[in-house]
Every structure is written in structure tokens, then in C-alpha cells.
Amino acid sequence: MKKNHVTNHLKHKQEVRRRMSIxxxxxxxxxxxxxxxFQHPGIEKAVQIQDNSRDENGNRVAEDFYKELFEHVIFVVEDDIPQKVNMAHFEKYDSMKVFTDVLKHATKFIFR
Structure with missing residues (x-):
């Protein structure tokens, strides 16, 4: 096999791996x-988010789960700059719809 062919093949494999990285x-x-x-924290961190938001009986604690998502996955873009967001950010809306829609989307985004 020619050297150029091997080099191109390896470059192609690296590019495919890079595109597949979550x-x-x-x-x-x-x-x-x-x-x-929404930024994916990686598989290991996604699993840790699930684990860190469980109580001693293994039940998911919603507030802890949401805080983990706000810390590692969800950001609000202001002036083209991503900013950390928290529950207080959603108080400006007249219902919980935006809050629940954002959290549903974040959950689907990292656990799809």
C-alpha cells in the first residue's frame, strides 16, 4: 500500500471519529x-448527572437534576455570549412552559 494512501485513510478515520464525538x-x-x-457534557458526565440527582432510595430529585442541567448543559445566549442560567432566570416568564420546555429539550439532547 502506498504511504499517501495510508496517511489519507488515517486522516479520514480521525475526521469520522471527530464528527461522531458527542x-x-x-x-x-x-x-x-x-x-x-445546549452543550453535551459527554457520556460519563451525563451518567454522573443522573447519579448526582438521586436520593438515598434511588429516586430522582427534580431540583437536583435541574441544577445539574443548568450547571453543565443549559446556557442562555445574551449578546452572542453563552451565560450560565439558573431557575431564577425563568421567573420573568408568565408561566412555567418555557422552563419545562427548556428542561425537556435538555434531557432529550443529552440522553437521546
Missing amino acids: KGKQEKKEFGGDTFL
Whole structure:
């Protein structure tokens, strides 16, 4: 096999692996007039998010789960700069719809 062919083949394999990598994958989506950025923390961190939000009986604690998502997955984009977001951010809306839609999307985004 020619050297050039092997080099090109290896470069192609690296590019395919890079595109398939889930960690760091991003997606922007608009909810309630705000643009949110969802960034995948990687498989290991996604599993840790699930584990860190469980009580001593193994039940998911919603508040802990949401805080983990806000810390590692969900950001609000203001002036083209992603900013950390927390539950207080959603108080400005007149219902919980934006809050629940953002959290549903984040959950689907990292656990699809």
C-alpha cells in the first residue's frame, strides 16, 4: 500500500471519529424569545448527572437534576455570549412552559 494512501485513510478515520464525538456537541434553540445553548457534557458526565440527582432510595430529585442541567448543559445566549442560567432566570416568564420546555429539550439532547 502506498504511504499517501495510508496517511489519507488515517486522516479520514480521525475526521469520522471527530464528527461522531458527542462531548461538546452544541445546539441552539429559541424558547420564550430567548436563545438557549445546549452543550453535551459527554457520556460519563451525563451518567454522573443522573447519579448526582438521586436520593438515598434511588429516586430522582427534580431540583437536583435541574441544577445539574443548568450547571453543565443549559446556557442562555445574551449578546452572542453563552451565560450560565439558573431557575431564577425563568421567573420573568408568565408561566412555567418555557422552563419545562427548556428542561425537556435538555434531557432529550443529552440522553437521546
